[in-house]
Amino acid sequence: MSIVSRDKLLEAAAQVFAESGFRGATTRRIAEVAGVNEVTLFRLFGSKSQLLTEAMACVHPQGCVCALPAQPGDVEQELVEWSSSHLAFMRGISTVIRRTMAELDEHPEMRSVIAEAKAPYLHQLFEYASKVRPPETAADADMLRTACAMLSSSIFADAIGRDVVPAAYPEPESEAARKYVEVFLSFLGIQPSAAGASRRAVGVK
Amino acid sequence: MSIVSRDKLLEAAAQVFAESGFRGATTRRIAEVAGVNEVTLFRLFGSKSQLLTEAMACVHPQGCVCALPAQPGDVEQELVEWSSSHLAFMRGISTVIRRTMAELDEHPEMRSVIAEAKAPYLHQLFEYASKVRPPETAADADMLRTACAMLSSSIFADAIGRDVVPAAYPEPESEAARKYVEVFLSFLGIQPSAAGASRRAVGVK
């Protein structure tokens, strides 16, 4: 029985934190949302900080399932799929990301939520891109790395910024990932495929 | 005499807000930082909300001075300068941006801080880029717009994300803007100039 209350509290904590931030997430509120008594919260987690910390640790692992293949095949499709799932995932936890980034100075233990959600993906992308178009010089590799960072940044900014300044991002929302990838591929020297274009025209996913 | 206290309070409010967010910015703390009595705060602004709102309105106007020229000349240099100043400006207010984005749901009146700081710049960039390489088709224009959004997003993400996940952004920090612009220009079909390369090599600004 203990485990049920624990999970309910963890979930409620994450939700209330996303809505109201650390200071705004009162223990009374969390307990109410979880449907358990406030005292139970302290009995199970000891303190508000510990509950929140544990709750944040649970946010990421359910994360992005899509990975780039080890050997590139249909580059455009693979990248679009990767970017889309990455974007969708980050949009899903965008409020948590925003709050965590804002309160990092006060609660450094939450750095991992962001760091783990971002760093590995960039590396993965760079590895993949390097196979698609192996850089010839150091400067070339540097530019490729920058281009990867830009694609990654675009997805990140779109995920957390679109509801704030919609005009700053490509429309429609559902095609944004594809458009980012097309620009990225064009940089790599690959023309968007006819398949991609036709799929786009008919609006098929 | 009144004006002095007002300004001190506005400045202190912005600083404390950046440090601690809306809830964390207590009137006692703001007054302390401003070096005035807490009662004075309420006499001059009526309430905490009003003080904070007024303080936020003062953040942006001191903003980015650099504008792209109406007619492109040295494209690379102009874009690098524009991006650098834009990036520097956003880095300067990055904590305020993060907090504002996180607390937008609770305090919608602060939306303008972000919106005004971002939307116009993207438009400006697209106008400029359209002159450099006039798009031939609608699809072409769409891609150009996306590329502009990506450059803008990269600058945005760099400004607010670099201290959180440094590994996700180009090194060194001081050359980041230039690198973004180089990738962007390469997309436009313009090779980075020898001047840019040599400047880069010697590390001249």
Next chain:
DNA sequence: CCCCAAAGCAAGCAGGTGCTTGCATACAAC
């Protein structure tokens, strides 16, 4: 010298917040 606006100071109030204590209740195992 007096006046008045701006600011300080001390105190407090009502409500919220993290956390504790003491006790009652349910329910499963032995």
Next chain:
DNA sequence: GTTGTATGCAAGCACCTGCTTGCTTTGGGG
């Protein structure tokens, strides 16, 4: 049936927070 564990409930404590009140101090203008 007894024991033990998990949970609920009521109350409260110490502290913080936005905001108010009543009073004194200060300093420049008439």
